[in-house]
Amino acid sequence: MIVTHKLTRRFGASEAVTDLNLSVSAGEIYGFLGPNGAGKTTTIRMLCGLLRPSSGRIEINGVDLVSRPAEVRAITGLVPDTPPIYEYLSGREYIGFVASLYGIDPRRRDELAEHYLEAFDLAHRADELCKSYSHGMRKKIHIAAVLVTSPRVLFLDEPTNGLDPASARKLKDVLAVVRDGGTAVFLSTHLLDTAEEVCDRVGILTAGKLRAEGTMSELRDGGDASLEEIFLQLTEGPGIDANAAK
Numbered sequence: 628m629i630v631t632h633k634l635t636r637r638f639g640a641s642e643a644v645t646d647l648n649l650s651v652s653a654g655e656i657y658g659f660l661g662p663n664g665a666g667k668t669t670t671i672r673m674l675c676g677l678l679r680p681s682s683g684r685i686e687i688n689g690v691d692l693v694s695r696p697a698e699v700r701a702i703t704g705l706v707p708d709t710p711p712i713y714e715y716l717s718g719r720e721y722i723g724f725v726a727s728l729y730g731i732d733p734r735r736r737d738e739l740a741e742h743y744l745e746a747f748d749l750a751h752r753a754d755e756l757c758k759s760y761s762h763g764m765r766k767k768i769h770i771a772a773v774l775v776t777s778p779r780v781l782f783l784d785e786p787t788n789g790l791d792p793a794s795a796r797k798l799k800d801v802l803a804v805v806r807d808g809g810t811a812v813f814l815s816t817h818l819l820d821t822a823e824e825v826c827d828r829v830g831i832l833t834a835g836k837l838r839a840e841g842t843m844s845e846l847r848d849g850g851d852a853s854l855e856e857i858f859l860q861l862t863e864g865p866g867i868d869a870n871a872a873k
Contacts, residue, residue: 628653628780628811629674634683636669643669644835647683653779656802656812658826660819662862666835667815668708671784674813675705687780701729704778708785710769714758718749718768721757725772736775743771746801747794762789770798774805781805783814787821799825823854833862 629651636644644666651657661667672678674685676696685692687699713721719740726736744750747767757765766789773781783802787795802825806812816822822829823843830840838861839846846857 628688629657629813630686631674632684634670634673634685635681636666636673636678637681642835644673647832647835647837649830649837651811651813653811654806654809655828656806656814656826658822658829659813659815659832660817660822660829660858661832663817665832665862667832668784669835670832671705671782671813671815675703675782676700677705702779704773704776704781706766706770706773706781706783706786708788710765712757712760712765712769715756717754717756718744718760718764718771719753721768722772722775726775729776731776739775739777740771743774743801747771747797763791763794766790767794767798770801774801778810780811781813783812785816786814787816787818795821819854819858829854831858831861838862 629649631647631649634644634647634649635642647670649657659667659670669678673680674687674692676692676699679693688702690698692699713724716724722740722744723736726740731739741750744753747770749764749767749771752760752764757768760768766786770783770786786798790798799821802812802814806827814822814826828840828842829846831838839857843854846852846854852860
């Protein structure tokens with residue numbers, strides 16, 4: 628569902644992302660890990676069409692993103708770290724607004740809205756203005772709105788930031804169901820325990836380059852190291868460029 632080939636983004640003389648090769652399948656949660664400044668958010672912005680690559684190629688469901696962006700956006704959803712909430716809409720109205728942008732049938736919209744409002748414990752606050760919501764509630768209402776559009780590819784940038792432990796647990800459960808429904812989930816996080824718990828595969832990015840990629844078993848390579856130990860080894864040392872071997 629998500630394929631990149633030598634994806635690169637430069638800002639002036641600096642390369643934020645360099646020759647990035649990724650492949651994420653339908654029905655998979657892919658964890659994108661890296662220290663601050665590694666290039667994770669830049670990558671997600673390119674994959675969503677918000678930032679044009681300096682070079683390289685992006686295909687979403689076999690469609691070239693740069694040449695056919697509208698087709699790609701129709702099947703993708705994005706949950707940024709800070710959601711773009713309209714404060715003078717109620718939570719329910721905000722979900723309806725996002726659904727209208729995707730042409731979701733009203734009956735289907737209302738059915739899914741109620742499901743996700745209940746799943747994220749928002750039903751009792753759904754008719755209040757978003758301006759009254761905490762950061763965590765704003766994030767949950769935006770996640771609910773995106774999920775109501777039934778995206779085939781879902782991008783999440785630090786999705787558990789600002790969520791209390793109970794809400795983070797509910798989000799993990801919802802993502803597992805979405806994944807099992809065939810959606811490709813691309814999740815950027817700095818919380819290694821979250822990645823180890825919910826992701827089918829992970830990629831570790833440092834200085835814009837993919838240093839390692841695989842399932843936990845593949846990354847351990849026969850050992851019993853935790854994801855934290857593997858992450859620190861790769862990000863604090865020279866590491867191995869995973870793209871160089873492809």
